[in-house]
Amino acid sequence: MADLSFIPDLPSGPLDCYRSTASFDWKQLKLSLEGDLDLLKLKYKIWKTLEKDLLFAPPSVTPSVEEQKRITQLQLKKINNYKFMTYEMFKSSYSKRTRAIMTINEAVQSVNPSVSVKMAIGIYLFSNALLSLGTERHYKFFEATIWNREILASFALTEVAHGSDARLMCTTASYDPKSREFVVHTPDFKAAKCWVGNLGRTCTHTLLFAQLITPDGTNHGLHGFVVPVRDPATLETYPGLVVGDMGEKIDGTNQGLHGFVVPVRDPATLETYPGLVVGDMGEKIGVNGIDNGRQLCGRSLARWLITPDGTNHGLHGFVVPVRDPATLETYPGLVVGDMGEKIGVNGIDNGFIMFNQYRIPRENLLNRTADVTEDGVYESSFSEPSKMLGAALENLSAGRIGIMQESCHTISSAVAIAIRYAATRRQFGAKDDEIPLLEYELHSAAVSEIHAMVSCSKPLLTWTTLDAVQQCREACGGHGYLKCANLGDLRCNHEPTVTYEGDNNVLSQQAGNWLLRQYEQAAGGVDSPLGTVTFLTRCQDILADKFSCERTEQLKDVKFIISTYQWLLCWLLKETHQQYESEVSKGQSKFEAKSKCQVYRWKTLSRVYAEYLAIIFCSESVSQEDTGLRPVLNKLLVMYGLWSLDQHLVELYQGGFASGDSLALLLRAAILEMCAQLKPEVVSVVDALAPTDFVLNSVLGKSDGNLYQNLQKALFGGAGTMERASWWREVVNSAPSKL
Amino acid sequence: MADLSFIPDLPSGPLDCYRSTASFDWKQLKLSLEGDLDLLKLKYKIWKTLEKDLLFAPPSVTPSVEEQKRITQLQLKKINNYKFMTYEMFKSSYSKRTRAIMTINEAVQSVNPSVSVKMAIGIYLFSNALLSLGTERHYKFFEATIWNREILASFALTEVAHGSDARLMCTTASYDPKSREFVVHTPDFKAAKCWVGNLGRTCTHTLLFAQLITPDGTNHGLHGFVVPVRDPATLETYPGLVVGDMGEKIDGTNQGLHGFVVPVRDPATLETYPGLVVGDMGEKIGVNGIDNGRQLCGRSLARWLITPDGTNHGLHGFVVPVRDPATLETYPGLVVGDMGEKIGVNGIDNGFIMFNQYRIPRENLLNRTADVTEDGVYESSFSEPSKMLGAALENLSAGRIGIMQESCHTISSAVAIAIRYAATRRQFGAKDDEIPLLEYELHSAAVSEIHAMVSCSKPLLTWTTLDAVQQCREACGGHGYLKCANLGDLRCNHEPTVTYEGDNNVLSQQAGNWLLRQYEQAAGGVDSPLGTVTFLTRCQDILADKFSCERTEQLKDVKFIISTYQWLLCWLLKETHQQYESEVSKGQSKFEAKSKCQVYRWKTLSRVYAEYLAIIFCSESVSQEDTGLRPVLNKLLVMYGLWSLDQHLVELYQGGFASGDSLALLLRAAILEMCAQLKPEVVSVVDALAPTDFVLNSVLGKSDGNLYQNLQKALFGGAGTMERASWWREVVNSAPSKL
CATH class of the missing domain: 2.40.110.10 (Butyryl-CoA Dehydrogenase, subunit A, domain 2)
Known part of the structure; x- marks a missing residue:
């Protein structure tokens, strides 16, 4: 067992009763989710360092947007000085270096998402682009950026x-x-x-x-x-x-010489x-009330x-x-x-x-x-160099993977807030919260399969996170609407991820394109070095499957979930392919044909593939787990698989995988049973998912569970919260009656 | 035809080509949606008045939260002075007075949602409560609130x-x-x-x-x-x-007399x-650096x-x-x-x-x-006076109806922004936007049916609006994320409505309870003065229906939609009733049994009922429409009905209403056909839904369609937007290299 004493213990309190029912040690689960002891240590080192640094203390009221920019830039400068990325990390293997950069990014993002974006764009994306697109003569820029932090x-x-x-x-x-x-x-x-x-x-x-x-x-x-x-x-x-x-202004006498009246404002x-x-001319020596625009x-x-x-x-x-x-x-x-x-x-x-x-x-x-050349002659050894650039840009998957990692943090934090709030607010009430728990492993292998995997997973994860944060806010009721609950900031800061680094809809389509190509050539063998779609060669057999379970136990099995997903993928591919061909044969352009398929099929296809990936890779990890964590991880995986399948019941019925009420009945009964099984574990799962209280920064989700004391402190401690409004004179009526 | 010249014409521009394809006059549609000429005039009068008043000019940067409170209070004072509610309106019938109050509320809410909440709580809710819960001796409070605006x-x-x-x-x-x-x-x-x-x-x-x-x-x-x-x-x-x-401080010498050290901060x-x-003692004559807490x-x-x-x-x-x-x-x-x-x-x-x-x-x-009594004796002619109060509070439906009206405004504005942006950004591209268009009529009749109707409709409308605003933001891509696109404020200000005035989940359950009671007593006749659930007496016959359409035309018919909804309601009620009874017979408490049914049934039941209400009342309105608007209104209604049914395909398959792929295929094909039919109408529909540009307050959604000029003005015109940051000295490196 690894020594995890660097992870601070959680304070004892009202949550103890829920923690005592867990079948596992939350710190071990945290390590298992992180996947690497050194990276977990690095993350805690960063969190502890930033917690001690007053520049990173959460502001008591939201600063103006200008002030937010100033603080962010100062924080970046400070992080540059901390040099979390050691020379040793930088010199290690590509995979280790990348994971170190991603961990630093995630740790910083969880404290202030703006700083990590600033750093990712301003330092890492730029220096990587110099390496991949530039030559020796651009090394001066690289050096000034990554080492000297001047650029x-x-x-x-x-x-x-x-x-x-x-x-x-x-x-x-x-x-x-x-x-x-x-x-x-x-x-x-x-x-x-x-x-x-x-x-x-x-x-x-x-x-x-x-x-x-x-x-x-x-x-x-x-x-x-x-x-x-x-x-x-x-x-x-x-x-x-x-x-x-x-x-700059050259000569003040230029003013007013034009001789005609120009409407300006x-x-x-x-x-x-x-x-x-x-623009205003700025401050003058005197008469500053007049603006010399x-x-x-x-x-x-x-x-x-x-x-x-x-x-x-x-x-x-x-x-x-x-x-x-x-x-x-x-x-x-x-x-x-x-x-x-x-x-x-x-x-x-x-x-x-x-x-x-x-x-x-x-x-x-x-x-x-x-x-x-100096004389202006264009030279290239590539036949279409600008297409090379396009391809290079398209495959910049790192940013998307970073977004997925950040989404994992966001969803973890939101769920931690909601579950701890629920546990302290009242006994577990009417409904259980599902914990979609995803883990992505980074692989380096065939580019197009990876591009497809990333292109479908980024939409799945960012959309799921957006929905989950919203559900967590609603689950926390009115108190979740307080700024200091932090669910609003988690949501608003997460929101642009569904658009940037590839709009989710566009990426989904690209993943769908790749899948369709594999389907069309499946008879001759698929191009799937990572093996994620090799099952397509058995497409006919898979589509002959029918749902035949009679007890929920049969559904609560990863094998059932995986084989049902394979059926779904085969069916969706067959249908999409047929619909597309039929539209084209009707004389529609390829673009129009795709548009028609897009609304109901392409997006679903891409989403189902992403869920399938999450399930098969997670299943592999769980089976390799040899600590006491395997039972809880397996429960979470089954829960996620069944919850995801529930979103695709229409397709399962429509395609004839099932008919009548048994599939829907058994599936939903199985989900409710999994909720009951996870109930004793859920607070400790959340302890493993949550960052430290400083990072979580939520009055509702503190690990001590002292909900009302924390809320009281926040409400009473707000700046000027009990003062009479300074603008009271402007709003009272003159001489009101005494009532 | 009513004279609608008080509605300002829309500026000519890039949107003209889309407007010319509409089959109807957008001003007539606006009147039809509003339902009352005088109320529409009142709304425009308010919008025009506020647009001219600089106190209501949108701020160029978001003010501090304290400043937002100050401006809101000043705006309320100003609105009090404008006296939009005339004495004549106040003396008219209950129904007219209520609709006038709701219209004023909606018009004000669309300019600043905080002002309308302030007014609704501080003036109308309070004075109504005084009338319904108080007696003559509280008239002084009523007068000071509603007439003198002192309270x-x-x-x-x-x-x-x-x-x-x-x-x-x-x-x-x-x-x-x-x-x-x-x-x-x-x-x-x-x-x-x-x-x-x-x-x-x-x-x-x-x-x-x-x-x-x-x-x-x-x-x-x-x-x-x-x-x-x-x-x-x-x-x-x-x-x-x-x-x-x-x-107040009584005596300064009190300080420090306690003789022990108290940790304070x-x-x-x-x-x-x-x-x-x-607290700080506040400003002193001198030595203000020391805080005499x-x-x-x-x-x-x-x-x-x-x-x-x-x-x-x-x-x-x-x-x-x-x-x-x-x-x-x-x-x-x-x-x-x-x-x-x-x-x-x-x-x-x-x-x-x-x-x-x-x-x-x-x-x-x-x-x-x-x-x-003065001597302290409790007197009441009611057997359980506190239950009376509870019932009175529960039935305060006005607030919820107000929220629905505001949601209609929010969804209209968001859709207007997204559609106008889409139309000017590029030709209609890959996918069409659905326009869920809902219209609610206010009736006064049996309290419990109305409570059930309001309790299910408020969740439907507020949740639908939340989803729709989010989809509009995503449809506008990155530019939708700009503050000045207004989609962020529309969303964040709308967000609490799913929780307040009755949490959506709680309300859904109440509506479900009422429906179940009606189902259980259906054999003896239902208690449905408004007739919304009288069809339940034919439950057995309805459940014998099977899907048998062969062409999309058969689905694009309000009759098909209504009868399918009746099947859905009957089936959901039967299943929920059975599941609940079965849980109770297993020895579960009523609370536990309800919880189990809640996850998959109760909420769906309530939502389906709300959609059904929207469809039947809207259908009635459309059939009474005798202007040229009936075709477009009918298209919108069918579109909404089909789109809503699409969310319930699982239940339709699960309950055996259909099997195989024909229902899903035909339904989705019909939706795509409706999209195509609505495409020539959509910009003008949005013109009818949208408020004036001042109220819409979005750089992406202006009625002139001059997207890029408006965007340029917003970007170039932002305060200090092109200035060097005032904090530049803090963030530059000392003596950087020149690169």
Whole structure:
């Protein structure tokens, strides 16, 4: 047995009675779930260190979004100084190094999700991209990022009007052989790079993806144009223009020389009209009540014209300096701004950026797959280098796996809060809570199977977590709605994961595509190095199975669950394939045919495959477990399997696997029996899932179970909570009657 | 045709192409959905008035929670001054007056949900309760509230450790015949009244529900006790005590006279230990850096002892003065505080209160069902007056109906944002959005059927809205996560509705109970004055029905949908009844038996009944519609019915209504066909559902469809959005390399 004394014991209290009924030691379960003693130690070391550091103390009221950004950046700086990633870890095997990075990420994420996002994007994603897309000449950036922490980077891919479809991006980088520079340009606001994490306030460099254009087509160079700027009837600036000076003030006498009246702000709301960039001159020596805002016709009148015959070599990566690292001032030629307030993770400064003929050195092109010579000739040993890039981007699974790990933390924390609350609030009442317990092992093997696995698992896990956190909030009733219960923050910070790093719907479709390919070629053997779909070769036999159980015991068996999932996958694949073929044969385009299948099949297919993966890998782990944990792990696995199957009863009936009421009756009876069996274990399971109280940061879920004392402390201790409102004079009636 | 020119026309723009395909006039649909021309005019009048009033302008950044409370209170004062409720409306019929109040509530809620909650609790709920529970002597409170707006009230029912189960409440009001007062007391923190809206900062009176105790049992009066206050070993105050002075400072020399050292705050976090009320003395003339906090052994040493033989007459209502209306200072003898930050609706000052032998005049008892004479004798003409009160509280359906109306607004707004975004972002893409469109008519008739109807409909509507807002957020991708998209606020402010005014799970169970009673007595005729369950008398025939359709056209018929719902209800009732009886016959208690049925049946039963109600009442309205709107309304109704049925396929298969794949196949094909039929209508449907742009307050959902211009304005116009962070000095490295 491993020495787990580094995990602090839990305080004795009202939860003791529930803990005494558990069949296992919660610390051993925690180790089993983590899977590695050193990583678990690392996690606790990080939690203990941050708990002692007052910079990481939870604020008593939510700071302004600006203050959240400041604290997040300061916390990142502090974490850099703590050097949790030792040189020894960095020099170990790829797999060990990756798991160490992921553990640090998870430990930091659980304390402040914004910090981990900041670190993941600004340091790890950037330096990995330099290694995979760049060459020796970019080592200086790598060194300054990962070792010296002088660079904090961002990742500029998405544009305002274009999601992640790389072919539609409009930002261009045109090579100028005279100066040996790339000229980066944003044609209009729709092409502004946006949602760029770290860009709003803090990054010094961005990894830009832009269409690379060389001068071997016709480049007409600088031209003067008469460009319509404002509507003569209303003097409103036309949409799509950024008019105004973007740099320092040159000469105060410029003010007011234009000789016409320009409407600047809507008098009703004082909002600046679209197309204008208007700023206050800042603090002056005196008369600070007057705002000397100014407007100049800026540089946008001069344009590079690039005709359609200029060769566009597609999307490439560039390192672009954005801010002076010494002063954090934005360089001239850029319009950089913060995206403003979001629903959650407000510690991250998501930004947007527009380039106005902005120049960067030729060497800043990430040139692993293709380069541009000093003279402007495009050279590559790959036939389609921009497709290589696309493929490389698509397979950046690390971010998605990180999100899954974070989701595991979020769901664990939410469930810990809800279960401890339920246990202290009252005896277990009307309904039991299911604990979908998932464990993912990281494997390195065939890329396409892994891509499919990750693409279906990220949606499953992030959606399941979103639902579970919401159910936990509702299970905690009104008190769950208190900010200090932490369920609101868990939810709002988790929320964007269903969209970013690959929208869940898009990823589901990709996983479905891979599965269909395997199904179609199953007769000739599947391409499944990890063996997750080899059963498809037995598809006909599997589909002949019928449900024939008569007792719940037969259902509460991992073998039953796995074979039912195999039936489901075979049936869904057969049906999806048939429907798709039938739509195509009716003359529908492939896109339309897919759309029709998507609503009811593709998404289900992908979800069922993800659940199947969770069950088979978890089953393998459980069977290898040789401590006393196997019984409880097996119960949790069966519970999860049955609960998941319950979501697919329609398909099981529709496909004829079962008819009549026995399947639904037995399945739901089995689930209720599993609830009863897990009831004595559940508080200790939650102890194993929960982080420390400091990290959990919930007045309802503290491990001591002293619900009402903790609630009282929180309510009485709130800043100014019992004070008369400072604004009382504004709201009382004058001379009210005494009643 | 009604003159609808008071509804502003929509701006022409990119959405025109979608609007031109609609088969109907969106303003007529808006009127049809609202159901009353005068009410629609009232709503627009309110929206236009508030749009012009700068106090209601949306803030550019989220204000602090304290500032949100201040603005909300100022807005309430302003709305009071606008007098939207005219004397004429007030004097009209009950039904007209109620609908006018609900319309004002909905219009205000859509601009700031906190204001409408404040108004509903503080003015309407309180004055209604005075009318239904009080007598002539409480008219002064009524007048001061509804006419003079001098009183802002709150509603103190829930206690920290007890939800809405009135029997378990611990706050007592003991009558003291000597002074002719009630002495209100809170035995411990678990009995503190909490979540009391308006109590935290602003209300002047609270409507308190407390156990009434008369002195005709033994009242031992005032006694001195030796009460353990602090642990001698650690000098920590025992939990459950409120120690400290609650009023004005009497004499500065009291400080430090106790002669022992009391630990006051945790040195690590500076949080006050539980059980202490410690406050700063406030501003002094000089030396303001020193905080003269003080602690005195307070009044809690003196206690009324009420022995078990003192008669407890159960829960009664009292009007309790909380703050001086002239100064908003809390009266001595009370501990009143704000609940602190919540997930949403932070404009509402939810509070908690504890009473320390607090005295109120005898007359403040709401005495419609029972009174206490001056000498302390309890008198009532009702046999169980406290049960009367409970029944009266349970049937306060108005609040729940208000929530449903607000949910309709929330779901309409979210769908408007998502559809307009989808239409401008790209052509309708891979999937269609369903529009669950619900309309509820208000009827006044048999109380128990209405209670059942409201109890199942509130959960259906609030849960559906929560899911729909989330799906709208996801459908808007990353941009939906922007604060200025407004989907986050719509969601967070809607979120508590699933818990308050009757937790959804509890309400569902109550509706299920009523349905089961009807089922059990169906042979002898059902008690259904509104006719919603009269079909139960044909239960046997209905259950003999089998699914036999062969074409989607047969499913796209309201008659098919209604008859399938009747089958579902009959089957669910039969199964629930059987399962419940079987559990009871196995020796389970009624509570346990209900719990077992609850997980899979009761909740479904209640939901299916609610959907059935929506469908039959909507169908009735549609059939009465004689304008050109009937086709589109019918399409929406069929779409909703099919979409809802799709959620219950398992039950339809399990119960043998269908077997094999034809039901699922045809149902889902019919839904896809309805999507296609509704596609040309959907933008105009949304125009009819949406409030004005000012109220919708979403950068993604503006009616002009100029998505990118609006987004640009929002991003560029954010306060300080392009400034260098003011805290840049704290986060840059000293002397970084130039890269």
